[in-house]
Structure formats: structure tokens, C-alpha cells
Amino acid sequence: MKKLRAQEESKAVIPTASMADIAFLLIIFFMLTFTIEVDRTQVTLPQTMIRNEVPKKAAMISVDTEGNIRVSDGEQMSSLVQPEDVLSFAAEVVATDPSKEFIIKADTDTPYRIVDGVIDALKQAKAQIIYLLSQQETTDGAAPAGGA
Amino acid sequence: MEFKKRSVSEEIPTSSMADIAFLLIIYFMITTTFAATRGLDWALPQEDDNQQQEIEPEEAVLVEIQPSGELLVDQRPMEPGDIMEYLRPKLERNPQKPVIIRPDPSAPYGRMVEVFDELRGAEERENLKINISIPTQREIEMFWY
Numbered sequence: 001m002k003k004l005r006a007q008e009e010s011k012a013v014i015p016t017a018s019m020a021d022i023a024f025l026l027i028i029f030f031m032l033t034f035t036i037e038v039d040r041t042q043v044t045l046p047q048t049m050i051r052n053e054v055p056k057k058a059a060m061i062s063v064d065t066e067g068n069i070r071v072s073d074g075e076q077m078s079s080l081v082q083p084e085d086v087l088s089f090a091a092e093v094v095a096t097d098p099s100k101e102f103i104i105k106a107d108t109d110t111p112y113r114i115v116d117g118v119i120d121a122l123k124q125a126k127a128q129i130i131y132l133l134s135q136q137e138t139t140d141g142a143a144p145a146g147g148a
Numbered sequence: 149m150e151f152k153k154r155s156v157s158e159e160i161p162t163s164s165m166a167d168i169a170f171l172l173i174i175y176f177m178i179t180t181t182f183a184a185t186r187g188l189d190w191a192l193p194q195e196d197d198n199q200q201q202e203i204e205p206e207e208a209v210l211v212e213i214q215p216s217g218e219l220l221v222d223q224r225p226m227e228p229g230d231i232m233e234y235l236r237p238k239l240e241r242n243p244q245k246p247v248i249i250r251p252d253p254s255a256p257y258g259r260m261v262e263v264f265d266e267l268r269g270a271e272e273r274e275n276l277k278i279n280i281s282i283p284t285q286r287e288i289e290m291f292w293y
Contacts, residue, residue, distance in 0.1 A: 016166065023169030030176035046258035048265040050272065051186035063257075103187065108258030112213070112251040113285070115260075120284035123192055131187035132261055 039078040041070055043107040047137040054131045058101040059093045061086065061122075065107045067114045074100075083117050090125035098128070105133040188265055193281075208246035208281070209235060211263055215254035219263065228266045232274075239276065246279040253285060 041062040057074040071089045072078035073096075081089060093100050102122055106115050122130055211231065212220040219226050221234055238245050247267060251260045260282070267278050283291075 020162065020165040020169055023166055023173060027169060027172050027176065030173065034176060034179070046261040048188050048261060049269045050188050050265055052189045054185055054187050056185075106257050108256060108261070110257040111253065112255045112257050112260055113253035115257045116251075116253065116284050119282075120286050123284060123287075126194070127192055128194065130190050130192060132190060132264075133187040134261065134265075136186075137265075 038072040038074060038076065039070055039105060041068075041078070041105065043105060044109070045105070045133055045135040046108040048132075048134040049137050051134055051136060052131070054103050054133065055101045058103045058131065059090075060103045060105060061089075061118055063104070063106040063110050063114055063118060065109050067110070069114070069118065083114070086118055087121040087124055090122050090127060094125045094127055098126070100127070102127050102130045103133055104130055188261060188268065190264070190282075208248045209238060211247060211249045213249070213251035213255040213259050213263065215252045217256055217259045219259075228262050231263070231266055232270045235270075235278075239278065243277070244279055246281055249280065249282045250288070 035056060039060050039062045041064055043062065043064055059074045060070075060072045060078060062070045062078060067083075069081055069083055069086060070078035071081050071086065073093055090102070093102075104115065104118060106118075119130070210220075210222055214220065219228065219231075221231055224234070226234065235245075235247065249260060249263055249267075251257075264280065264282065267280050270276060271278050
């Protein structure tokens with residue numbers, strides 16, 4: 001009688017050799033797109049049709065609905081300042097780099113007088129260009145989910 | 149006495165590489181925030197700007213923003229979308245016609261941005277150059293009164 005050979009055992013192995021390659025590709029992606037957010041003030045930005053890319057290292061001034069003003073030179077985390085101190089901050093930034101851009105990140109419902117004070121300080125400090133941070137305007141006028 | 153030579157593997161152990169990589173991925177995923185990175189650019193007038201000129205309120209189109217957010221364009225109530233309809237014939241007659249946006253101190257900031265965006269959008273759509281001016285309260289008090 002012919003002897004049957006014992007059935008060959010097949011190992012259940014998931015090939016993981018390329019796992020590290022995939023993971024490192026993802027890391028490279030995240031590292032390239034990673035930017036340190038210098039200001040984390042929660043605001044509802046105004047909606048605009050025109051939205052130009054803001055420079056990455058621009059100085060930032062954020063204003064919330066209560067009128068709290070935070071400033072950052074674009075390198076360090078933002079810190080709370082008094083409205084009258086915005087001018088000295090802006091002057092210091094412009095003195096270091098006269099072509100430095102400024103970003104105003106203000107809540108859409110902020111009373112204009114507070115933003116006016118910030119703009120006036122930037123004008124007096126001889127800032128050249130400012131960016132009014134905004135979110136994409138939607139056709140039905142509704143704000144997209146999530147703030148800044 | 150005979151010593152047994154232990155064989156040493158020549159391979160670099162890479163089995164934990166994926167674990168380390170995934171830990172790094174998790175770190176980046178948690179710390180990454182999708183920040184708003186776009187906005188409306190505004191070149192502030194410079195002192196040495198040749199184009200800079202004193203604007204008399206009487207010869208300009210005055211867009212006032214009321215505390216409630218309502219717009220008054222040369223004292224006429226208007227919606228932001230209708231400003232260009234009013235402005236276009238004036239710009240055809242005088243392309244240098246200044247447009248002054250003057251928000252009330254209590255008006256919402258978003259309304260000023262909306263008007264400014266409307267005019268900037270019209271500039272792009274219609275290939276125009278509108279002389280937009282947004283004076284601050286200090287400038288108004290200094291130069292207008």
C-alpha cells in the first residue's frame with residue numbers, strides 16, 4: 001500500500017518586512033507638513049473669497065471676542081499683551097525685519113474698535129503688509145465646521 | 149578542553165523598527181493641527197509711496213459700516229454685493245476714485261472684511277485697480293477734523 005505523505009504545514013505569516021518602509025514614508029510626510037502653531041486662540045474667522053497663502057514665519061496678532069490680544073513673532077508661542085503694548089511689539093518686530101509680514105487673526109464678531117487699534121499700531125510701526133486670516137466662503141453663507 | 153565558538157549574527161535587528169516608526173507617526177498625528185493658513189492680504193500705505201495721496205472724504209465714495217453691520221454707501225443703505233453696481237460708473241468716469249471704508253467702532257470686524265473682500269474680488273474679476281482706503285480712528289481724528 002502506498003504510504004501517504006504527511007501534509008505539509010503552511011505557516012500563517014503576514015509579511016511585515018515593508019511595514020517599516022511604509023511607516024517611514026508616513027513619518028517623512030508628517031515631518032514635511034508639520035508646522036508649529038504659534039497661536040491656539042479659538043476664533044471664528046471671517047469668510048472671504050480671496051484667500052492668499054500667508055507666509056509661514058509671519059508675526060501673528062490674535063484678537064478674540066472679549067478683546068484679549070495675543071502676539072507672536074512667528075517663532076515663539078503667542079503671549080497675552082495689553083492693547084497699548086501692540087505698538088511696541090510691532091515696532092520691535094519691524095526693527096528686526098522691516099519686511100516682516102503680520103497676520104491678524106480676529107474673531108468675526110470682535111468689535112472693530114479693538115482691531116482698529118491693532119491696525120493703527122501696525123501702521124505706526126510701519127508694517128508693510130498684513131494678512132487678515134480668513135476661512136473659505138461657502139456659497140450658502142454658512143460657516144464651515146471647525147474654527148481656527 | 150575545546151571551546152565552542154558562538155556564532156554571531158551579522159544582521160542588524162530591524163524587527164522593532166516598525167514599532168518605533170509607528171510611535172513617531174502617532175506623535176505627529178496627535179500634534180499636527182490643521183491651522184488656517186490663508187487670508188486676505190492688505191498692503192499698508194508707506195510714507196515713501198509715490199501713489200499715496202491725501203483723500204478728501206467729499207471726493208471719495210464713503211462706505212460706512214453701522215454698529216448693526218448695515219452698510220451705508222454715500223448715505224444709501226446697500227448690501228455688499230451691490231457696492232460694485234454703484235461704484236462701477238463712478239470708476240469709469242474716474243478710475244482714481246478713492247473708496248473709503250469706515251467701520252463704526254462697535255461694528256463687527258467681519259463686516260469690514262466682507263466689504264474689503266468684495267472690493268478686492270471685484271478688482272480681480274474686472275481687472276480693476278480700486279483705490280481702497282481704510283483709515284483708522286486715529287487717522288480720521290487727525291486728518292478729517
